[in-house]
Amino acid sequence: MSTDEWTRWRREVFGDPYLVHHNGPDFTGLLTAVRADPRSVERMLRAGLYAGDPLAAQSFTALAAAGRAPADAVSYLRGALHGAAGEMRIRTAEALYAITGDPSWSRPIVGVLNAATSEFARLDAAIALARFPPDSAVVAALAxxxxxxxxxxxxxxxxxxxxxxxxxxxxERVPALFDRLTAAAEELWRSAADELAARVRSA
Structure with missing residues (x-):
């Protein structure tokens, strides 16, 4: 599959990559395209996954929400997840969850939160997990x-x-918690973590 072809199609459908990155993607063009030519969209999104572009994975999530996910989407995404890291791994797991409804797809995101060297990947994972149900492994990783x-x-x-x-x-609207999050002392961070985990367990 041609990465150049994906790059051209990506710009045609989503616009300037700089604006997509800073403002977030608008999937209106994607949904228009899939109504007109679903096979072409499927082929291009596969190319995007092959290129390791998180936007391709996000596009599967958008298609799932619109009831337009390709029949073989899970197979494509599972293939893309293998070897994916950071944002690509997060977006791919989100797409798999959107399509299958299986909350165990939180596990790859938990892995990013636990082990990514990039703080931006870890905070992205922490945000993404809010879309999943709070099982014990997810709560432990967040704590x-x-x-x-x-x-x-x-x-x-x-x-x-x-x-x-x-x-x-x-x-920041929970002052006692926020004071501990912003403190320099690790024991205060751990205290906040323990309190939050206990609150989730009792919810």
Missing amino acids: AAVSDPEYLVRYHAASTLLRYAGDRRPP
Whole structure:
């Protein structure tokens, strides 16, 4: 499959890559394209997966939401997940969950949260897990991430745990929690993590 062909098609359907990156993708063009020529869209999204482009994986999520996911989408995405890392791994797992409804697809995202060297990948994983149900492995990974050395990872892990506990407030609106997240002392991060995990368990 041609990466150049995917790059051209991506620009035609989604627009300037810089704007897509900074503003987020608009899937209107994709949905128009799939109504007109679903086989062509399927072929191009496979090329995008082959190129390792997270936007291709996100596109499968958008198609699933519209009831337009290709019949072989799970097979394509499972293939793309093998060897994928960081954002690509997260977006692919999200797409598999969107199509199958199987919450065990949180596991690849938990793996990113636990092991990614990039703080941006870890915070992305913490945000993405909010879309999954809070099983014990997910809650444990997020609680561990509340003790991450990077503040933004701690913040987003705490935000997802608050959501799981039924609290829609952002962490900064929970002063006692926020003070611990922003402290320099690791024991305060661990205290926040323990409290949040307990709140989820009792929710």
